[in-house]
Amino acid sequence: MAVLPLLTIPRRITLFSIIFLALSALAKAEQYSVLSYGAKPDGKTDSTKAFVAAWSRACSSTKPATIYVPQGRFYLGQVRFQGPCKNHAILLRIDGTLVAPSDYKVIGNAKNWLIFENVNGVTVSGGTLDGQGAGLWSCKDSGKGSCPRGAKDWNRVTTVYRLAPAPLIYGLKMWLVDLAMESVKTTTFTGTQNGLRIKSWGRPSNGFARDILFQHAVMNNVQNPILIDQNYCPGEKNCPGQDSGVKISGVSYQDIHGSSATEVAVKFDCSKKYPCTGIKLQDVKLTYKNQPAEASCSNTGGVASGLVQPTSCL
Numbered sequence: 001m002a003v004l005p006l007l008t009i010p011r012r013i014t015l016f017s018i019i020f021l022a023l024s025a026l027a028k029a030e031q032y033s034v035l036s037y038g039a040k041p042d043g044k045t046d047s048t049k050a051f052v053a054a055w056s057r058a059c060s061s062t063k064p065a066t067i068y069v070p071q072g073r074f075y076l077g078q079v080r081f082q083g084p085c086k087n088h089a090i091l092l093r094i095d096g097t098l099v100a101p102s103d104y105k106v107i108g109n110a111k112n113w114l115i116f117e118n119v120n121g122v123t124v125s126g127g128t129l130d131g132q133g134a135g136l137w138s139c140k141d142s143g144k145g146s147c148p149r150g151a152k153d154w155n156r157v158t159t160v161y162r163l164a165p166a167p168l169i170y171g172l173k174m175w176l177v178d179l180a181m182e183s184v185k186t187t188t189f190t191g192t193q194n195g196l197r198i199k200s201w202g203r204p205s206n207g208f209a210r211d212i213l214f215q216h217a218v219m220n221n222v223q224n225p226i227l228i229d230q231n232y233c234p235g236e237k238n239c240p241g242q243d244s245g246v247k248i249s250g251v252s253y254q255d256i257h258g259s260s261a262t263e264v265a266v267k268f269d270c271s272k273k274y275p276c277t278g279i280k281l282q283d284v285k286l287t288y289k290n291q292p293a294e295a296s297c298s299n300t301g302g303v304a305s306g307l308v309q310p311t312s313c314l
Helices: 015-027 048-060 134-142
Strands: 030-033 042-046 065-069 073-075 079-082 090-094 097-099 114-117 122-125 128-130 161-164 172-175 183-190 194-201 208-222 224-232 247-260 264-269 276-288 294-298 300-309
Touching: 030 048, 048 065, 048 079, 194 208, 194 247, 208 224, 224 247, 224 276, 264 276
Parallel strands: 030 065, 042 073, 065 090, 073 097, 079 114, 090 122, 097 128, 122 161, 161 183, 172 194, 183 208, 194 224, 208 247, 224 264, 247 276, 264 294, 276 300
Antiparallel strands: none
């Protein structure tokens, strides 16, 4: 919702005047339904171009804008929500489900499915993301070695990003490249590999991630419910033994509940050169096989408050 200047509020404030002001602010926002650009809620028709077209209109608008995704299943290939935009108040409101290709070869080694790039002031609200990754994981579990890395994540988001509430099929993964996120709120993860994960390459960088809030998240049998990994080095190539240059600070986890599929539910594996600082755990309760889970910390500083389970290692 747009922030109203203080001088527009009457001296005598009533419930009616507050509602009127709120509705007036919303009415000024431009509305762009993906249906108007050819999207089909049948789960089969490729709606990629429709989503890109709606984004382009919202991005080029000088007024606050809402991109609306109604109920239904919308099949999407790789989508780039790309900036910079004239608009710094874009709401992507999802009432339906975004569906990735079931054939993992469609995206292959693209590594990304939905990408927010060079944007500021974007809010993603509601909906479900169906990564349809069963086929890819079956390939990886088979040990064939010829499987693509996959593209089942949201990433490369810059400056401001809010997510609420959205049950995710494959978890939330954040690559850190000069990233300053604001908040991820009211999200449910079911059977995912990762829940709230921040990762960076174990090699030099000038990037940073700071002042991030994870709030009101539910974990249902998630392998890594809470994870910071600054020693990411797939295949142990081009980065073994190096320290991540990404500086991570001010990351808060509030009201995180549910179950872990592994014994270690909270893991902070941070850089020796740039340790994680200002990590905060508040009202976190994660179990493993109906018993308290465990936590692991490396090069991490912070505080815990309220009920925190597993016992904090900060």
